Amino acid sequence: MTVTETETTTGTGADTCAGPPQGDRRPDGADKYTISEVVALTGLTAHTLRWYERIGLMPHIDRSHTGQRRYSNRDLDWLALVGKLRLTGMPVADMVRYAELVREGDHTYTERFELLKQTREDVLSRIAELQGTLAVLDRKIGFYADAGRALASERAR
Amino acid sequence: MTVTETETTTGTGADTCAGPPQGDRRPDGADKYTISEVVALTGLTAHTLRWYERIGLMPHIDRSHTGQRRYSNRDLDWLALVGKLRLTGMPVADMVRYAELVREGDHTYTERFELLKQTREDVLSRIAELQGTLAVLDRKIGFYADAGRALASERAR
DNA sequence: TAGAACCCTGGAGTGCACTCCAAGCAAGCG
DNA sequence: CGCTTGCTTGGAGTGCACTCCAGGGTTCTA
Structure with missing residues (x-):
């Protein structure tokens, strides 16, 4: 069995109590968001989204054939978690640590x-x-x- | 009548629920603490205490005849309030604003x-x-x- | 009375979490 | 085609809340 962070995606479990409405999600499979759409959905700035990626707080985001970022529903789920953790006052470095653990896999x-x-x-x-x-x-x-x-x-x- | 911040001094009202024990207070009238005593009592650094004063977050602290700071019980009360406000995430600038209002008096x-x-x-x-x-x-x-x-x-x- | 420990000041430095910039490529529209 | 709008990058800048430093005076203990 595989212990990854897929449990928050729309398929596996209801995303109970996700603060703001944050609807406007496209169905899985058609989930390709530009950075400005993610800005609108999360309230973060594009700068911050790119910075999160640079420091390893986000996984490597899919790119369009011309190299533009295309975020998925799973990325949005991750950002929602990060948003929650952020307002507990958890340092970004700790969240990066957690992200690393997720990337490293089961063990x-x-x-x-x-x-x-x-x-x-x-x-x-x-x-x-x-x-x-x-x-x-x-x-x-x-x-x-x-x-x-x-x-x-x-x-x- | 006068509306100042005296209500938290030991005379006027019980200091209910002041987080850590923070006993070791000297009785009013004999309440003269050096900066290092205040460090021990509050957990703040001496740097921070001096900095609070510089930015107007503390009233002007009494000085000994040679110019060293001598904190009073009232100063400790104020620091306790500041500590509480600080951990709500209130910006220091807002606390300074509040301190200014207190200094400005009744109106x-x-x-x-x-x-x-x-x-x-x-x-x-x-x-x-x-x-x-x-x-x-x-x-x-x-x-x-x-x-x-x-x-x-x-x-x- | 010597030495250690403490305290003073203004100003510079640090760490965090962004935030912005310049210069350039890309996509959609009349 | 030109124009506007959006996206890309590395690197520099910002604001906050401390945090530290140099260079000097003070207070306590042996």
């Missing part, structure tokens, strides 16, 4: 698994941090609201 | 209130984003776990 299975689990832990603690911050903000906002009411009743006198 | 009350409420909204949506990411990670981790079981049972055969 990196365990390492990928561990990396994902570690990332999951990181996300959980980030959420906890943010909830701590939320508590501080709420306390402060409550203070300002009280002060506001006091000022208002002062004015009313 | 910036409403603007500060709005800024805090906006920040609260930002934190909430960041948490939501992270939970979306968590769902993606869990799906992926589930996939890897299944693949792992499949591999294991293959080997068992």
Whole structure:
């Protein structure tokens, strides 16, 4: 059996909870997107897409007969994952590491698994941090609201 | 009445949920910390503390008779808030803006209130984003776990 | 009172994640 | 055919948030 990143393609499993709508996908087999279409679909800039490729964060993208990039649905899936990981604050270098593991094939299975689990832990603690911050903000906002009411009743006198 | 940032000092209100222990505070009135003590208490570097001051993110810190910085409990409170805001991803420039509002006094009350409420909204949506990411990670981790079981049972055969 | 450890300043340097540029090829349209 | 728009490349530039340095003064401990 083969453990690759195909599970997110439209055939194998529903792409549950993929943030923004990001419909407008062409059916698999007819999935050839120019870079500007991917820009529209992902919100990234063309610069960034090319840069991702240069640093090894993207696999080598198909090219048209004249050398222009033609992205596939699978590439879009990968970009969606990268987008998710990016907003956890994961450094690009770590994502490149993960991409390398995927390229290297089956025998990196365990390492990928561990990396994902570690990332999951990181996300959980980030959420906890943010909830701590939320508590501080709420306390402060409550203070300002009280002060506001006091000022208002002062004015009313 | 005066709306300043005194509410977090030890006198006025319990400092609920201030992340790490950060005890080791001296009582108000005897609260004079050298920069290296603040480094130990906050985890920031001395460079960063001086830089915060230069860019206006800190009020002007008291100095000893020879010009060395002497931080107060209130300064530590402010740094704790800054730390919280920092890990929401708020840009330093925005925190400087907030610090300016505090320095400008009462008449910036409403603007500060709005800024805090906006920040609260930002934190909430960041948490939501992270939970979306968590769902993606869990799906992926589930996939890897299944693949792992499949591999294991293959080997068992 | 000597030496180590700490603190001061302005300004330069670093690492990250883009972001842009120039110069040139390619594709579609009137 | 000419024009506009889009895509290509390597390399340079940008903005942010630190991070460090040189060269000097200060404070603590033996």
